[in-house]
Amino acid sequence: MNLREQLPGDLGCEPHLGAHALADAPPSGGSAGSRTSARACGTPAVPSVFLGEFALLSAEMLCVQTFEGELVWWNQALEDALGYSTAELDCVNVGRLIHPEDLEPTLAELPKLLLGGQTVGFVNRYRAKDGAWRAIEWTARAAPEDCLVYSAGRDVSARVEAEQSLGEQSRRLQLAYERMERESRRKSEFLSRVSHELRTPLNSVIGFAQLLQMDSLLPGQANAVDHILRAGRHLLSLIEDLIDIGGIEAGGLELSLEPVDVASVVEEAMSITRPLAAQASVALEVRPGDGVWVLADRQRLVQVLINLLSNAVKYNVAGGAAEVGWATGPRRRVSLVVSDTGIGIDPVVASRVFEPFDRLGAESSGVTGAGVGLSLSRQLVEAMGGTIGFSSLPGKGSVFRVNLEAAEAPLEAAG
Numbered sequence: 001m002n003l004r005e006q007l008p009g010d011l012g013c014e015p016h017l018g019a020h021a022l023a024d025a026p027p028s029g030g031s032a033g034s035r036t037s038a039r040a041c042g043t044p045a046v047p048s049v050f051l052g053e054f055a056l057l058s059a060e061m062l063c064v065q066t067f068e069g070e071l072v073w074w075n076q077a078l079e080d081a082l083g084y085s086t087a088e089l090d091c092v093n094v095g096r097l098i099h100p101e102d103l104e105p106t107l108a109e110l111p112k113l114l115l116g117g118q119t120v121g122f123v124n125r126y127r128a129k130d131g132a133w134r135a136i137e138w139t140a141r142a143a144p145e146d147c148l149v150y151s152a153g154r155d156v157s158a159r160v161e162a163e164q165s166l167g168e169q170s171r172r173l174q175l176a177y178e179r180m181e182r183e184s185r186r187k188s189e190f191l192s193r194v195s196h197e198l199r200t201p202l203n204s205v206i207g208f209a210q211l212l213q214m215d216s217l218l219p220g221q222a223n224a225v226d227h228i229l230r231a232g233r234h235l236l237s238l239i240e241d242l243i244d245i246g247g248i249e250a251g252g253l254e255l256s257l258e259p260v261d262v263a264s265v266v267e268e269a270m271s272i273t274r275p276l277a278a279q280a281s282v283a284l285e286v287r288p289g290d291g292v293w294v295l296a297d298r299q300r301l302v303q304v305l306i307n308l309l310s311n312a313v314k315y316n317v318a319g320g321a322a323e324v325g326w327a328t329g330p331r332r333r334v335s336l337v338v339s340d341t342g343i344g345i346d347p348v349v350a351s352r353v354f355e356p357f358d359r360l361g362a363e364s365s366g367v368t369g370a371g372v373g374l375s376l377s378r379q380l381v382e383a384m385g386g387t388i389g390f391s392s393l394p395g396k397g398s399v400f401r402v403n404l405e406a407a408e409a410p411l412e413a414a415g
Contacts, residue, residue: 061136061153067110069095072148081136081155083129099125099133113142113149123156135160189246199239206232241372244303245356248379255297255383259407262292262326262334269305270324276310281318282340284309287325294334294404300380301404304388305338307373308400312340315398332406339399345392353390354378377402 055062055075063074071089079089082097098106102124109119119140125133140151209228217225247253270284277284294301305324312322320341329335345353352358356375381388381402392398 059154061151061155063151063153065094065149065151067142067147067149069093078153081128081134082126088129094126097126099127101125109140113140114144116142116144123160133157199236199243202232202236202239206236238372241376245372245376245379248376248383253383255300257295257297257384259293259410260296260298260301261409262294262336263288265296265298265301266305266324266326266336269302269309272302272306273309273313277313277322280313280316282313282316283321284313285321285323287323289326290328291409292326292328292334293407293409295407296384296386296404297380300384304377304380304402305336307377308338308402311373312338312342312398312400316340316342320397328406329403333403334406336402336404337399338402339397341397344394344396344398345390346394350392354388 058075058077061075061078061081063071063078065071070093074089079086082089084092095103095106106122106124109122113119119138121137121139123135123137125135128134134155135157136153137156138151138153140149142149206229209225209232212225213222213229244253266286270286274284309322309324316322322338322340322342324336324338326334326336354374355371357371378388381404384404386402386404388400388402390398390400
């Protein structure tokens with residue numbers, strides 16, 4: 001039955017149907033009570049024919065149905081959305097058009113309506129005449145005394161399809177991410193195992209080379225042994241870094257976070273780096289700051305500073321300088337700064353500074369390295385709850401900053 005053929009007040013049902021459907025609806029919202037008050041003030045009632053025209057013009061689907069699912073009134077928008085004719089809808093039970101998967105949640109909404117509640121934003125699917133499923137979002141209210149449900153709906157099929165597509169894409173991305181995580185863990189575990197296997201024979205090579213160094217050797221032999229030791233120690237350092245990276249990525253790196261005296265850590269890292277600086281004719285300087293402590297793993301913080309100072313020396317120029325200092329910043333953060341007067345970093349490759357095994361084009365420079373020091377430093381700093389960053393000017397040098405949380409000095413140190 002269509003609104004074009006019969007106005008809501010003449011549906012052939014009980015007279016109350018017209019009153020609930022359109023004839024006594026308030027002209028601009030509000031309840032039936034507010035409409036009665038308006039009439040008492042002399043405001044004329046809106047004729048039901050005008051309200052019927054609004055229903056015809058509405059882009060939303062409007063309908064009235066019994067609790068059994070029989071349609072007793074609807075507007076043109078419902079026919080347009082589902083494709084059924086007036087005669088076809090006049091003979092159909094709405095429940096038979098609902099998608100089987102949506103029947104149970106639809107029935108679950110009825111108790112709410114029976115108790116005087118209102119359904120807002122409820123979505124279920126209906127089979128259209130062309131066989132497609134239309135997703136309709138409903139707002140509904142029941143009149144239990146009349147056993148009727150008044151509903152307004154709109155077609156949200158496109159939105160639901162987009163949400164399903166987005167959900168599927170999200171699921172595929174999640175599966176891809178989990179697969180990458182598994183592959184990364186396997187790679188890290190393999191790297192760690194191989195590194196451990198290499199470290200044992202390499203220690204033997206270095207040990208025998210040290211024994212040979214203790215003997216009386218000809219100049220050529222001594223140079224060869226020195227070369228073996230330098231290469232062996234460099235390779236051992238690389239293997240240690242690889243083991244650390246593998247441990248961090250596998251979540252197996254153990255840290256002992258405790259208050260650490262910044263000045264003593266800097267001095268330890270400087271003492272280890274001084275021979276390399278002297279050999280490269282680079283001056284190492286310390287710009288002392290306040291006596292501050294940070295929350296860190298002492299051994300790992302020394303390792304980070306050695307990596308930064310070694311780079312400041314290796315990528316410097318003869319007669320250049322490298323400096324380390326520290327200062328307390330806002331929000332209880334301490335900044336350790338390592339700066340140099342070296343060749344700097346090209347802005348084109350700056351985004352790759354912390355990528356592992358990326359030497360930023362320095363492979364042919366004659367400077368030894370594997371490109372893992374900065375990557376490992378960042379992972380260690382972040383594992384200690386800190387951050388690391390840098391700034392650089394080609395031909396002028398670089399400045400690396402490590403920011404860590406400040407800590408209170410232990411009582412024994414304070415005393």
